[in-house]
Amino acid sequence: MGFILNKISADNFLSSLKDEYYIFAPKCFEFGGTYSDTDTIRYSQINSFDEIVFDKKSLYSFKEAIFHISQTIFYFTEDQAKESNFNPKKVLIFLRNCDLHGLKRLDDIYLHNGPEDHYYKNLRENVKFVVMGCENSFENCFCVSMGTNKNDDYDLSIDKQDDNYLITCKDNEFNKILADLNISQTEIIPKFVTSNSVKVNIPDNLSNDIANNSIWNEYDIRCIACGRCNFVCPTCTCFSMQDIFYTDNGKVGERRRIWASCMVDGFTDMAGGHSYRVKKGQRMRYKVLHKVLNHKKRYGEHMCVGCGRCDDICPEYISFSNSINKLENAMKEVTSNE
Ligand code: SF4
Ligand code: SF4
Incomplete structure (x- = not known):
């Protein structure tokens, strides 16, 4: 079952999470693009559902919210070192189906590749994910060829329909909050694309x-x-x-x-x-x-x-x-x- 949230109930849901979670989503930065009159879409903390960009692909990926561009791992003096403090606040990240597959690649490299990466693991353990459905394929996407157009391994899924948000939930904590909001429930199937104009073929004999x-x-x-x-x-x-x-x-x-x-x-x-x-x-x-x-x-x-x-x-x-x-x-x- 899923929930249909209008803007007010969606923002109430977000507000109820804010004390416990940093919430990251693709957001538009006006005039922040390559040229002085172009915008860019990249990840940032959000305070309202209005800020989330659903109809365009983010130029940068979700990874900067979980694998920081620059991370201090310890401080040192001449003869001592101290690990930097770890912020225990939880993180909620909105991302696309393909990106959630990308997360699995990050996990493989940092957690299943010999000894676990301590710094990645600390951050990763506190993160939950909201999959944003894709109504249509964006330019240059070839997720269908790569088999990454759909991913059911999410905590929440969200699709924007007119002024409403269609949400499905697999997480007990979020389910309880949504149920407490007294919102009508209905059958919802998260959206995903089934074809892209760009297709790739990786030859079986590639070596x-x-x-x-x-x-x-x-x-x-x-x-x-x-x-x-x-x-x-x-x-x-x-x-x-x-x-x-x-x-x-x-x-x-x-x-x-x-x-x-x-x-x-x-x-x-x-x-x-x-x-x-x-x-x-x-x-x-x-x-x-x-x-x-x-x-x-x-x-x-x-x-x-x-x-x-x-x-x-x-x-x-x-x-x-x-x-x-x-x-x-x-x-x-x-x-x-x-
Ligand atoms: S292929 Fe990569 S490194 Fe080379 S020009 Fe393009 S973006 Fe830059
Ligand atoms: S298309 Fe593939 S290689 Fe290019 S940015 Fe996406 S995941 Fe990386």
Whole structure:
């Protein structure tokens, strides 16, 4: 069963959660886009359902609410270190079906990949998720090809219909709050798309033998190594470490972990001055094969969830879906040369 909430009851529901939860959702930042007269949609805390953008895709993903762009993990003096305090307040995140699949990829990498990541686990344990249904596919989405267009593993689902919000609930705490609001209940099926105009085909015989094929060369010139594709991606998880020494006392400071990108210069720098994947085409090859080949070998499903955000944001109009669709012919070339 589900609940139909008008704006007032929806905001009452939100208010009843605010003391216990930080609530993050895609929100419009006017004139915050690439150009001075364009808006951007990204994650931020919200106070009202009016602020949530339902009819457009967020340029950035939900991951910045759970895997912080910069996180201080401990403070140090000359001979002591103290872990930074952990904020125990719970978090509620509104996200799309594909993004909820993306969460599973983050969990696999941080929690099921050897020892659990302590800092991610602390944040992750306190988070619940609201899936926002997609009425129609957005530009560049290819979730159907990736099998990520539907996800039932949510705490709440929400669809906007005219001025009302249609909600289904699988969480006992939220169910009780909704029931107490005395709202009419009805059968609701959360929305999801069943087709996208962009489709991708990942060849069954894809292998690392494709690494030396010439398809990667075009990116040597086209890609400018800005890393934007990684930063918007819900499934990119790389970070780097930064030690900050305070200016008033250079022996005291803090260690932060900050987002990193396999596409930018310096990502593979090693002691002694050596670097791997100096050419941008090599970086593209690494990224593509990580997303649609190597992750699946370890975890059973592709890392890419087909959200299309990397296509939306690339200043060089490099399309990730196009690069996937070039793999089939390239593999034919590889096998015919064997
Ligand atoms: S690689 Fe691109 S399409 Fe795939 S999940 Fe990341 S941002 Fe989305
Ligand atoms: S966003 Fe485009 S130009 Fe920037 S690193 Fe990614 S592929 Fe290259």
